[in-house]
Amino acid sequence: MSMLSRLLRQMSTRKEAAGTLWVRGFSAGGGKAKKGGKGGAGADASKTPTLTKEIKSTSVVGANILKEGSDPKVLPDAEYPDWLWGLIDKRLPLSELRRKDVETLPYEDLKRFVKLDNRSRIKENNTLKAKK
Template identity: 70%
Template sequence: MPISFVRSLRNITTSKEVVRALGCRTFAAGAKAKKGSKGGAAADAPKASLLSKEVKSTTVFGANILKDGQDPKILPDSEYPDWLWHLLDKRPALSELRRKDVESLPYEDLKRFVKLDNRARIKENNSLKAKN
């Protein structure tokens, strides 16, 4: 059986026939280059921006979700709420919170500790109950 299969493969000349004979899928070919272009280096080069630097620094491009709307203007820092500036602050991990005295933690850290500890306990219980 395998020898007859190999002999039938020898008679196949095109790659489409090989794929059909072997029964496996292939990925689509990449995007074809335009006629007359040499290589992909010219297509990969970054394009110059059509927007002036002044417009770039005063407008948030891509934030408009409305069909007829405009992109919002960037406001001075005093116009934004205080909580916004603390969104990216590093918060302590569960292991760090466990090392500290729970009674001396600030309210926000205590709330975070309870949430993370419950999540860890649920994961541990789920892994113990999981079927192996």
């Protein structure tokens, strides 16, 4: 008796059977056994590039999208615009924005509050409609 027929006999519902039929297993070797010749493990190991610590710390590795050229160099902090450093600041979540007084919020926080609040109300309305 094949393994598939044993699995199908053990299933209690059609849904479980359908879910099991579409499971695909993968072997560690990618499905094909390679014996010597081209494409073996030795060929893959020699192709992997190694980066020195000096290159990693002086350039943005992987930022070059062109075939020719090289990765851009890392500049001192003073060379970058001021707004760039504000991107990493943590912003308040909707629950915190709701607790604050709307009239005292800065414009950017107010704009974000309106966007997040609208998104939240739309999700809530969609959930209520789906239950009906």
